[in-house]
Amino acid sequence: MKDGSEKIKVFIVDDDVSLVDMLSIVLTDAGMEVAVAYDSKTGLSNFETIDPDLILLDYMLPGMTGINVLKKIRQISNVPIVMLTAISDSEVVVEALEAGANNYLTKPINSAELIARIHSVINSVSDNQASSGENIKSDTIDDLAKFKVADVVVAPMQRVAYKNDRKIPLTNLEFNFLMLLIKNSERYFSREELLEKVWHQPANSDPRLISVLVGRVREKIEDDAKHPRIVETVRGVGYALGVEVEKA
Amino acid sequence: MGLLAILGSYFLSNALLERELISSELSNIKSSSAFSFHNIANDRKLVSIMTNQTDRLEDKRDTFEYIKELSGSNMVAVYYWNELSNQINSLYEKNSDYSLSMPYEYINQVNSLNDTSLGVNPIILNSQTNYFPQNYVLLGNTQNIDGIKFGIILVYDLHREYELVRNTSFLACAISIEIIIIMIISLFFILKRTMGVTRELFLASQAVTEGDYSHKIYIKGKDEFSVLAKTFNKMQDVVKKNEQAQKQFVSDVSHELKAPTASLIMASEYIYNAKQSIPKKFHSSINILHTKVFDFKRLLEDLLEISRSDFGVVVLHKEPVNLNELVSKVKDSLKEITIKAGTTIMVQTSNKDYIANVDYIKFSRIITNLLANAIDYSDGKPVIVRISEDEANILIDVVDRGQGIDKEYQDKVFNRFFRLDPSRKRTIGGTGLGLTITKADVEEHGGKLTVDSKLGHGSTFTVSLPKNNIVN
Numbered sequence: 001m002k003d004g005s006e007k008i009k010v011f012i013v014d015d016d017v018s019l020v021d022m023l024s025i026v027l028t029d030a031g032m033e034v035a036v037a038y039d040s041k042t043g044l045s046n047f048e049t050i051d052p053d054l055i056l057l058d059y060m061l062p063g064m065t066g067i068n069v070l071k072k073i074r075q076i077s078n079v080p081i082v083m084l085t086a087i088s089d090s091e092v093v094v095e096a097l098e099a100g101a102n103n104y105l106t107k108p109i110n111s112a113e114l115i116a117r118i119h120s121v122i123n124s125v126s127d128n129q130a131s132s133g134e135n136i137k138s139d140t141i142d143d144l145a146k147f148k149v150a151d152v153v154v155a156p157m158q159r160v161a162y163k164n165d166r167k168i169p170l171t172n173l174e175f176n177f178l179m180l181l182i183k184n185s186e187r188y189f190s191r192e193e194l195l196e197k198v199w200h201q202p203a204n205s206d207p208r209l210i211s212v213l214v215g216r217v218r219e220k221i222e223d224d225a226k227h228p229r230i231v232e233t234v235r236g237v238g239y240a241l242g243v244e245v246e247k248a
Numbered sequence: 249m250g251l252l253a254i255l256g257s258y259f260l261s262n263a264l265l266e267r268e269l270i271s272s273e274l275s276n277i278k279s280s281s282a283f284s285f286h287n288i289a290n291d292r293k294l295v296s297i298m299t300n301q302t303d304r305l306e307d308k309r310d311t312f313e314y315i316k317e318l319s320g321s322n323m324v325a326v327y328y329w330n331e332l333s334n335q336i337n338s339l340y341e342k343n344s345d346y347s348l349s350m351p352y353e354y355i356n357q358v359n360s361l362n363d364t365s366l367g368v369n370p371i372i373l374n375s376q377t378n379y380f381p382q383n384y385v386l387l388g389n390t391q392n393i394d395g396i397k398f399g400i401i402l403v404y405d406l407h408r409e410y411e412l413v414r415n416t417s418f419l420a421c422a423i424s425i426e427i428i429i430i431m432i433i434s435l436f437f438i439l440k441r442t443m444g445v446t447r448e449l450f451l452a453s454q455a456v457t458e459g460d461y462s463h464k465i466y467i468k469g470k471d472e473f474s475v476l477a478k479t480f481n482k483m484q485d486v487v488k489k490n491e492q493a494q495k496q497f498v499s500d501v502s503h504e505l506k507a508p509t510a511s512l513i514m515a516s517e518y519i520y521n522a523k524q525s526i527p528k529k530f531h532s533s534i535n536i537l538h539t540k541v542f543d544f545k546r547l548l549e550d551l552l553e554i555s556r557s558d559f560g561v562v563v564l565h566k567e568p569v570n571l572n573e574l575v576s577k578v579k580d581s582l583k584e585i586t587i588k589a590g591t592t593i594m595v596q597t598s599n600k601d602y603i604a605n606v607d608y609i610k611f612s613r614i615i616t617n618l619l620a621n622a623i624d625y626s627d628g629k630p631v632i633v634r635i636s637e638d639e640a641n642i643l644i645d646v647v648d649r650g651q652g653i654d655k656e657y658q659d660k661v662f663n664r665f666f667r668l669d670p671s672r673k674r675t676i677g678g679t680g681l682g683l684t685i686t687k688a689d690v691e692e693h694g695g696k697l698t699v700d701s702k703l704g705h706g707s708t709f710t711v712s713l714p715k716n717n718i719v720n
Contacts (some may be wrong), residue, residue, distance in 0.1 A: 016507050029518075071352055086506040090563075107510035108545055109515050191608075208609065211565035219485035235568045235719070 059085035
C-alpha cells in the first residue's frame with residue numbers, strides 16, 4: 001500500500017492449489033490484488049519483482065519450510081508477513097513470530113477474520129513506520145535514556161540488555177515485551193493486551209504464546225526463574241514489572 | 249484333611265493286613281494243630297506221660313518240645329486233662345510267662361465237643377470271647393487215648409503277627425504322613441509360584457485395561473508360566489502397537505483433513521455470503537452446506553485435540569489462576585447461550601478465593617464445556633456452579649436440574665461419541681467429544697472428573713483438583 005489509493009497487494013505462498021484459489025477469490029473480492037507462488041523457491045525468486053504489501057506464507061512448503069522462507073525474506077525486507085498454516089503448536093508459533101512474522105494464523109480460518117487480520121497487520125506496520133521506524137516507540141520516555149530494573153540494564157536505542165555487565169541475548173519479541181513493561185511500570189498487562197501489543201495477534205489467540213515467551217525472558221534476566229522478581233505474574237490477570245525502574 | 253488321610257491309611261492297612269495276615273496264619277495254625285493233635289494221640293510215649301501225669305521236669309520239657317515241633321514254632325503252651333481226673337496240666341516253655349490259668353469256659357467248650365469230631369477238627373476257642381489275652385489263639389480238641397477221653401488245648405502266640413500288622417500299619421501311617429508333608433511343601437511352592445504368577449498377571453492385565461502397556465511380566469524358568477508370561481508380554485506389545493496405529497491413523501486423518509477443510513470453509517462461506525445473488529431454490533442447499541462444513545470443522549478440531557492428548561503431547565502452561573474469577577469470566581462468556589436456553593447460571597462460592605496453578609486456557613475450556621453441557625440439559629432450570637473444598641481437593645460442581653442420566657449411562661457419558669440424547673439441540677460442541685476432552689483436560693491437571701446423577705433430578709459434574717495445585 002504505497003499510498004491510500006492503491007490496492008493492497010498480497011503475495012500468497014502456499015502449495016495447496018484449491019486453498020490458494022479460494023484465498024485469491026476472497027481477497028480479490030475484498031479489493032486486494034493477489035499474486036501466488038506454489039513453492040518456496042518460486043516464492044523467494046518472485047518476491048522482489050512482485051514487491052507485495054503483505055505475504056501470506058504457509059509453513060509446510062515443498063523445498064523449504066515457511067520459517068526458512070521467512071528468515072530469507074527478513075534478511076532483505078521488512079515486508080509484513082502473515083503465517084497461515086495448519087500447525088498450531090505454540091513452539092512453532094513462537095519460532096515464527098521470533099523469526100519476524102507479523103502474525104500467525106492457523107488453518108482453517110474464515111475469510112472475514114483473515115481480511116481483518118491482513119488490514120490490522122498492514123495498519124500497525126505503517127503506524128510504526130510513520131512514527132520512527134522502530135518497532136516499539138516510546139511516547140513519554142526519553143529514547144536516549146538507559147533503564148535499570150533490578151540488576152538488568154536496558155538500552156532501548158541499541159535494543160540491548162545487560163545483566164552484571166554481560167549482554168543478554170534477547171530476541172526482538174522478548175525485548176519488545178520487556179520494554180512494554182518498563183515503559184508502563186505503573187500498570188499490568190492482561191494476556192489479551194499483550195497478544196495485541198507485543199505479538200500483533202488477535203486477543204483470542206493462544207495465550208500460551210505469552211507463557212512461552214515470559215518463561216524465556218525470565219530464564220534470561222531473573223536470578224531465579226522459578227521465583228521471578230522482575231517479570232511478575234499478577235494472579236489471574238496478567239503480568240507487570242515487579243521492581244522499580246531507575247535511570248541508568 | 250491330612251489327619252483324616254493319616255488315620256485312614258492306618259486303619260485301612262491295619263484292617264487289610266489283619267484280614268490277610270492273621271487269617272492266613274489262623275488257617276496255618278488250624279492245619280498244623282490238627283496234625284499235632286493227631287500225632288499226640290498216636291505217640292505212645294507222649295500218651296504215657298500225659299496219662300501218668302509225670303512230674304518230672306525233663307519229661308515235661310521234652311514232651312513240650314516234641315509237641316511244639318509238631319505244632320509249629322508259635323505254639324507256646326499246651327493244656328491237657330483227662331475226663332477221669334479233670335486236673336488241668338500244662339506244658340510250656342521254661343522261663344516263660346505262659347503259665348496262665350486256663351479259663352473253665354474253654355475247658356468246658358472242649359469237653360462238650362462231640363465225639364464224632366474227635367481228633368479231626370480242632371476249634372478255635374476264643375474267636376468269640378476274650379477270657380484269655382487277645383494275642384493268643386486257643387485251639388482245643390479231644391482225643392481218645394486208650395479209651396480215655398483227653399482234652400487238649402494248644403495255645404498259639406500271634407504276638408509277632410499282630411506286631412507285624414501294627415508295625416506295618418504304623419509304617420503305612422508314617423509313609424502317608426511323609427507323603428502329605430512332601431505334598432504340602434511342594435504344594436506350597438507350586439501355590440507360591442502360581443499365586444505369584446497370577447498376581448503378576450492380574451497387575452499387568454489391570455495395567456493394560458488402564459492403557460498402560462509397560463507392565464511386563466518376568467518369570468524365570470522353562471515351564472508353562474514363563475511361556476505364559478512371554479505370550480502375555482507379546483500380547484501387550486501387539487495391543488499397544490494396534491492402539492498406537494489406530495491413534496496414529498486418527499491423527500494422520502485429522503491432519504490430512506485440515507488442508508481440504510480450509511478450502512471447504514472458505515468456499516462454503518463465499519457461497520453463503522453471496523446467497524442473495526443466487527436463485528432461491530439453491531438457498532436451502534447452501535445453508536446445509538454452510539452449517540455442515542462448520543460442524544465438520546468443529547469435529548475435526550475436537551478430533552485433533554483428542555489426538556494430542558492420546559499421544560501425551562499436551563503441554564500445560566500452568567500459572568496461578570483465581571478460579572473464582574475464571575468461573576465468573578466463563579459465565580459471562582456464555583451469557584448469550586444462557587439467555588437463549590432460557591436459563592440462568594448461579595455461582596456459589598464461599599468468601600475464600602481459590603488460586604491454583606492451572607493452564608488458564610485448558611481450565612477455562614473445562615468450565616466452559618461443563619457449563620455449556622449443563623445449559624443444554626438444563627430444561628430452562630437454573631444451572632449452579634459451586635466452588636468448595638474437601639480435605640484433599642478443590643471441588644468445582646456444575647449442577648443442572650434437567651432430566652438426569654440413567655445409572656447405566658453415567659460412566660459412558662465420557663466415552664467418545666457417546667450421546668445421551670442425540671435429538672437434543674446443542675449450543676456449544678455437539679460433536680460427541682466434548683466431555684471426553686474435558687475429562688482429559690482435568691486429568692492432565694492431575695484431577696478427576698466425575699458425574700453424579702439421578703434420573704429426573706438432574707446431574708452434577710464434579711472437577712476435583714488436588715490441593716497441591718493451590719497457590720498460597
